[in-house]
Amino acid sequence: MYPPELVAILILLLVPLFAAVLLAVLNRDSIRNGIVGVVSAVLIAASLYLAYLAWSSPAPITIALESAKVISVGLFIVELVVALAIIALSLKYRRILPLALALIQLALLLVLELIYAESVIISTAFTVNNLSAIMVLIIGIIGTLICVYALGYMKDYHHHHTEVADRKPYFFAMLFTFLTAMFGIVLSDSLMWILCFWEVTTLCSFLLIGYSKTPEAVTNSFRAVWMNLIGGIAFTLAIISLLETDPFGATLLSITDIISYHDMAALTIPAALIAVAGLTKAAQMPFSTWLTGAMVAPTPVSALLHSSTMVKAGVYLLVVFAPVFSETAVGLALAAIGVFTFFVTSALAISQSNAKKVLAYSTIANLGLITACAGIGTPEAVMAAILLIIFHAVAKALLFMCVGAVEHKIDSRDIEDMDGLLVRLPLLATMMVIGICGMYLAPFGMLISKWAAIVAFLEAPFGWAFVILLAFGSAFTIFFWTKWLGKLFMRMNHPQEPDTMLHTSEKIAVTATGVFTILCCIGFAAITVYFVEPYLADIYAGFSETGAMLPDNILMIAIMFVILAVLVLAAHFGSVSGKTLPPYLCGRGVDENGRFHGSLGVYKEAKSSNYYMEEYCGEAILIKPAWIISILLIIVMFVLAFLGVMI
Secondary structure, three states, X not given: XXXXXXXXXXXXXXXXXXXXXXXXXOOOHHHHHHHHHXXXXXHHHXXXXXXXXXXXXXXXXXXXXXXXHHHHHHHHHHHHHHHHHHHHHHHHHOOHHHHHHHHHHHHHHHXXXXXXXXXXXXXXXXXXXXXXXXXXXXXXXXXXXXXXXXXXXXXXXXXXXXOOOOOHHHHHHHHHHHHHXXXXXXXXXXXXXXXXXXXXXXXXXXXXXXXXXXXXXXXXXXXXXXXXXXXXXXXXXXXXXXXXXXXXOOOOOEHHHXXXXXXXXXHHHHHHHHHHHHHHHOOOOOOOHHHHHHHHOOHXXXXXXXXXXXXXXXXXXXXXXXXXXXXXXXXXXXXXHHHHHHHHHHHHHHOOOEHHHHHHHHHHHHHHHHHXXXXXXXXXXXXXXXXXXHHHHHHHHHHHHHHHHHHHHHOOOEHHHOOOHHHHOHHHHHHHHHHHHHHHOOOXXXXXXXXXXXXXXXXXXXXXXXXXXXXXXXXXXXXXXXHHHHHHHOOOOOOOOOOOOOOHHHHHHHHHHHHHHHHHHXXXXXXXXXXXXXXXXXXXXXXXXXXXXXXXXXXXXXXXXXXXXXXXXXXXXXXXXXXXXXXXXXXXXXXXXXXXXXXXXXXXXXXXXXXXXXXXXXXXXXXHHHHHHHHHHHHHHHHHHHHOXXX
């Protein structure tokens, strides 16, 4: 009889994989809807159950398997298949750089398996602590809701993109394979196993980004794969370096053993390599362009990449290794890269009117803040990082799903075309308002988490510089979120009513994610006290769970939430009532259609638009200098790693 923890883990790993196989061969919409619905319900239930077991356990749950060696061989075969698939596709499309990097990765995998693997002892197959439980909930709830959302979205997608071949079986198979790989990353204790799932996520994202097979999609998918192959190579080299570092013979492949190792100064080189792996997957500078390029994919892919998979794998790895980065020059350099990325990409978001591009840069910025916290590595910084992961996941998933549905209704994803959306598409616009508020307004957790990051930065070396960049970057975020929010509320005239019918799957996913966003904010203090603090107490010696923030913060958050809810509801019902005032043009008359008599005797429609400041914040201005600075910071990080500098 298997223990309940193992049963839940096996469900999370095998059920989505089995569903992927079924979805790949069955092409009827009714069957697909049933499979996705049932599997999503099972994964949500298993995620909640495993999180409950982790929360109720006095110590992290560890599971050893007698068949670990056999599983390791099977996972190595999967790694070979992934590498060979990338090589074959690179040859097919004549892409030299991805081909070269895939060959290097294949060679390193063979070296790792043939030279080192025999001495590797996997004593613990799976570990479930509070951090991995949080990640399981994000993947299991948000990830599956995105898959449900995709059922309705993909019907509209192919209606609007008739030039794209309908390959929905392939699409949904990749989505659920992605979920399996992510569960594997956050539940596995061995770096050898994590590496396999890490490479599977690279292949899945590559195939999903190139779904439409347009020239732009193919180019962007290959950019994503070669940048993430750099991370995969760094990850493999980190494992080899750890095996060479460990004087006792292959005992440092367990995350538990690594973060409790007695000599952190000896781990600076593996730490720097792990940092590069995390930076690539998390799309930090100078690797950010793969994620902005991924916006050519259907919106469920974007939502999945940004909220519960891929980039979250990168920051999860960095947060797990935060104790290794703590008090090292490598960690300080990593923090500098993260906070610099936050500052630059927040500025870049100002220049974008494409909603998905704004969301992409916002994601990279917030991941930069998480990266900076992981690099600092103190308990307070890690607490801020985990909270940022949670609130970013729910709010960003909600925003991407709303933008995708809105695009199909108004045939545009441009912010300037979202005037008065609270009147035209009340449900989607209300959920979008919740998502935007969740990213930068109180009482939503992102704002409070940024405050926690400031407190952590102040205690770090050169913390004043980090706080300055964080302050200016946060000011940029206020700029681009507020102008988008203003467009949703603004109603210049009586816009034509679009087709407002949403698919049931889209309604369920969007509404449920909006509710989760609000619940996470209401339960902010409880999440901190009952999930985050116990994790920190297990990882950091001397950290004590206080729970002191619980009563005061619950009261503060409740009051702020009520105030915000009143404002949002008043604006929503005011817009629905249909009462509008004509725009004021210094006394110039405006008719009922929002038109005014221009200076040349021509009637023009009264419109307003936002500032985008492209001459200061445009990609042409900021991208290349940011690449240069971030590459220099990575070089400095490796120099400090080779010198073994501690702080």
